[in-house]
Amino acid sequence: MNSTAPSSADLSYIGDRIAQLQAEIPPSVCIIAISKGFSAGHIRTAYSAGLRHFGESRIQEAEAKLAQLADLSDCTWHLIGHLQSNKARKAVQLFDWIDSVDSLKLAQRLDRIAAELNRIPQICLQVKLAPDPNKHGWSPAELLDSLPQLAQLPHLHIRGLMTILPAGLSPKESLSLFLKLKDLGDRLQASPVCPCDRQQPLVLSMGMSGDYPTAIRAGATQIRIGRSIFKTSSSDESI
Ligand SMILES: *Cc1c(COP(=O)(O)O)cnc(C)c1O
Numbered sequence: 001m002n003s004t005a006p007s008s009a010d011l012s013y014i015g016d017r018i019a020q021l022q023a024e025i026p027p028s029v030c031i032i033a034i035s036k037g038f039s040a041g042h043i044r045t046a047y048s049a050g051l052r053h054f055g056e057s058r059i060q061e062a063e064a065k066l067a068q069l070a071d072l073s074d075c076t077w078h079l080i081g082h083l084q085s086n087k088a089r090k091a092v093q094l095f096d097w098i099d100s101v102d103s104l105k106l107a108q109r110l111d112r113i114a115a116e117l118n119r120i121p122q123i124c125l126q127v128k129l130a131p132d133p134n135k136h137g138w139s140p141a142e143l144l145d146s147l148p149q150l151a152q153l154p155h156l157h158i159r160g161l162m163t164i165l166p167a168g169l170s171p172k173e174s175l176s177l178f179l180k181l182k183d184l185g186d187r188l189q190a191s192p193v194c195p196c197d198r199q200q201p202l203v204l205s206m207g208m209s210g211d212y213p214t215a216i217r218a219g220a221t222q223i224r225i226g227r228s229i230f231k232t233s234s235s236d237e238s239i
Contacts, residue, residue, distance in 0.1 A: 011042060015049035017229050022050075025223070029216055032078055032205070034226035036061065040068040042230050047072050055099070055224055057081025059090050066094060080162075080224060082136045089113050092121055099124040099162045099205055099224075102136040104146045107153055114155035124162040124205050125150070127184060129177045132166040140184050147188070150195035158195045160203030160221070161185050165211065174211045178218030181206055185219075 021031060032053040033046045043054055043065060055078040056062035066077065078097040085106060091098055092113050101107050101123050114121055128137030138146070150158060163181050165174055185202045188194055196202055207215025209228035216223065 011045040013232065014042065014045045014229060018046060018049040018051060021225065021228065025212070025216060029220060030222045032080075032222055032224045033229050034080065034208075034224050035065070035230065036081075036226065038226075038230045040065045043069060044072070046229060047075065052076055053078060053222075055080040059083075059087045059094065062094055063090070078224075085109055089117070092117055092119055095121065097122040097124070097159075100126045100136070102126040102138065104149055107150060107156065111153035111155045120155055120157050123156045123158045124160050124203060125158065126162045126164075127181060129163055129180050130166050135164055135166070137163070140180070143184070144187065144191070147191055147193045147195055151193045153195070157197060159200065160196060160205065161188070162205035164208075165206075169211075171211070171214050174214045175218055178206050178211075178215050178220070182219040 030053055031051060032055045033043070033051050034055045035043045036057045052074060053076045056065070057080050062077070062079070069075070076097065077095045078099050079091050079095040080099050082100060082102065083091050083098065083106060088106065088109050092110060098110065098121050101110065107123070110121065110123070125143060126137040127143060128135050128139060161181055161184060163177070165177055169177070181204055185204055188196060189198065189202055201221065203221050204219055205222040205224060206218070206220045207223040209225055212220070212223040212225060
């Protein structure tokens with residue numbers, strides 16, 4: 001994050017980027033602006049340009065920004081980063097959605113905490129579609145095995161699936177993995193022990209700045225866009 005807060009004039013490019021993105025994608029696809037590493041001012045500018053969904057990957061960074069943005073009461077906050085169990089309570093307090101639920105143990109813990117706090121967080125289950133030592137998530141087989149237990153967590157509103165692809169794939173390879181997530185979503189919905197709300201379309205959170213057009217082709221309902229909205233050549237991405 002820049003140590004000197006940029007003036008709002010410096011951030012006017014953000015509105016243009018959002019307008020371009022919105023012109024390019026179907027209106028049914030929800031843009032989640034991923035603001036990790038960017039300031040509360042960046043988020044406020046994206047809000048003024050019409051976005052309401054924001055994603056952060058670290059609890060501490062999010063907590064500081066949310067405090068500065070408390071007046072934006074109609075924002076929906078998504079946690080998109082790996083959640084350590086000792087931060088689960090804070091996550092339920094701060095975020096409306098937890099998109100990165102990557103194990104049954106974490107889901108069960110979140111359910112207990114949500115009950116205590118009298119909250120019902122919206123949940124995406126994070127799936128790892130290709131081996132990647134740096135990524136967390138269920139394999140498709142593990143997830144299908146866990147459905148009966150996941151269906152017994154009344155304080156979580158499980159909405160769908162999220163995935164992050166390994167870096168460096170060709171568009172063709174990316175398309176094939178995104179289609180795998182779509183297929184897994186279809187299998188979930190067809191399962192007699194589907195843990196998701198059947199009244200609502202299943203959420204597929206997939207696609208980032210580098211691959212969102214491919215993800216949309218494969219059926220993404222939410223795309224998570226950071227750099228294409230916020231980054232400039234002078235952005236400091238060190239945090
Ligand atoms: C950082 C991040 C994004 C956004 O990536 P960009 O390439 O900046 O669009 C999306 N999803 C997750 C999980 C991330 O950590």
